[in-house]
Amino acid sequence: MNARLAPAWALLPDYLGQHVLLSACALLLGLAISLPLAVAASRSAAVRWPSLLIASLIQTIPSLALLALFYPLLLALSAVSLAVIGHGFPALGFLPSLLALTLYSMLPILRNGVAGLTGVDPAIVEAARGVGMTDRQRLFMVELPLAAPVIMAGVRTAAVWTIGAATLATPVGQTSLGNYIFSGLQTENWVFVLFGCAASAGLAMAADQLLGLIESGLARRQRWRIVTGAVGLIVGTLAALAPLASASLGVGAVRYVVGAKDFSEQYILADVIADRLEHGGASVLRKEDLGSTFAYDGLKAGEIDTYVDYSGTLWANILKRTDNPGRQAVLTQLTAALKQRDGVIVLGSLGFENAYALAMPRAEAEKLGIHSLDDLAAHAGQLTLGADLEFLSRPEWASVRDAYGLKFKRQAEYQPTFMYRALTSGQADVISAFSSDGRIAADDLVVLSDPRHALPPYDAVVLVSPKRAGDARLIGALTPLIGKISVDAMRAANLTVDRDQDKATPAQAAKALEAKVGP
């Protein structure tokens, strides 16, 4: 057990530090906005109803969606600011996470602030006016002190929500304790998932207790409670941030950002790339669990320096092409088009394809006599399709569906790990699989052939951001990988991470893969 916990512990200083930084900033910003707003709202019904309504509406947006929505918004704002003042800003990572969590923290503070301030006994307000206090003196000498315990209760709620929701910042490229949960879910590393949950719950509970101490100190007018709680919060925050500060002050000038999408192969390849860069003396920051378009847009904008994508994905989703001129032609045209359009460098194919394919259990395929997608079309009406969360909304699906006239009895979407589970448990008959997935062989699945070439080829390609196009160190470190990874080697590496027994971490799988690739 200890051997499985060790890799999790090793990541904790970075993840926890980033998580605390994000949550603390969001909470402070939320306080700075919500408190004055609560004061204004408590004095005027014209401010009160709209602000409470908007804050409640924000709360109804699922937090993951709220985080994701800030990305296109910031991207557009960044483009505007680039055009107007000549400087853009990053649309991925810290900023969208901060803004979304700030909005998320506002409702409890606002609501309790208004309740606390309007709940002050009218006789006391009249007395405050009667003795000749100005509006400001009344607020600071009477109303805020009396409302403070109620306001603090709101701050506690906001802190717990913010710390919990900060785990969802991972998919928009902000490292947090959510990295344990997202990558653990992808690689079925339940130790990681539990570790991430426990760490974020522990953090939330610690913050809640310290804020609770301040709250009870305010209510009972006991200064020692307030001081102890405040000192605890400050010391805890600084202790969590210390590793970040030493990391940013330490090692060399060059710091590369390596991106990864949210599945095992991506983690492994990101680790391979990171290892090579670190071996060359550079320091590396990983941004993992990115959604498909976040990854490419982030690279284009220079927020990510390099990551691995797939030719067909870029072909269909970025270039919006629906034709299929063949594996080599796609690669050649893609390389030229991305360079010309976005300045993005396609360094080359790693040597294997990870194609979208439809797969089904061998026994069932043989029983029904299904070998190709044409055969599948004839039986689709009795079958259920299990797809990953992206597949059904991607252009590739539309082109396969239309080319073969596929019409399934039912379609269900799963997170990839659970998609395979659904297939083995019989809840799905056919799934959208990746051809380099180790589970195809492990679960004895057959990949259905595509005689009409409706699906484009999916060569794994190394992309380099326009910003690093002339970076000899980066390109020199990555070029030796081109053409060196066979589909069998990749499949084997993926399987060591994805299988149930004797699991390896992506970092361990990367080391094993590097040994096969050579220097």
Add this chain to the structure above:
Amino acid sequence: MAGPIIELKDVVKRYGALTAVDGLSLAIEPGTFTALLGGSGSGKTTALKTINGLIIPDGGQVSIDGRAAGDEAGWALRRRIGYVFQEIGLFPHMTVAENIAIGPRLAGWDKPTIAARTTELLKLVDLPDNVGARLPAALSGGQRQRVGVARALAAKPAIMLMDEPFGALDPVTRDALGRDYRALHERLGLTTVMVTHDVWEALLLADRIVVMDHGKMLADATPSALLAGHGDERVQALMATPRRQADRVRALAGGAL
């Protein structure tokens, strides 16, 4: 005499269709104790609050010391006028001493002067010294209203406005506090305006009683003049009860009185 210390001229205050104060004119001389007497909805509290600017009249004029009340900020005016009301409104998060000290603190007095004044006031309202360190919640109702009076007097105002100040107290405490306050009024040379619905209280404490009904003045006379039959039948109906009660008590006491 330099003229009235408080003057209301044709003061009007409306709340929607309701006219709470309907053209009230009143001049109050320094050093007097005036009771505004009336039932609920008579407009007496509204009239009182126009004096310290807690309510701004819709029409007419209020002058304090010959100066129009609207000439300065309401909070500045209120620092010069003591205000005591039935709910008292002691600040629950401050000690008794801090409550009493609030007026001097707002006026920017220095700390030793404030401390000395607080001690002086506790003595003045007949409270033991050790009460100062307690929170208001630890006091009885009568003690709390004594603190309310002390707080109102702390910054040495010339005028005291009181809105049913002893209304929530039991009869014995109420009588004691009323007499103690009347003595303070004499000793400090205050000008007091007290709102009450209690005819007895008005008769026993005030030098002058202004009877109000539906926002208008019904009578303006001394207690003895009112008891002697001054005013119309509505005023006399008001006086009938204390007169009958006094007769009854006298009869019960028999030859003893």
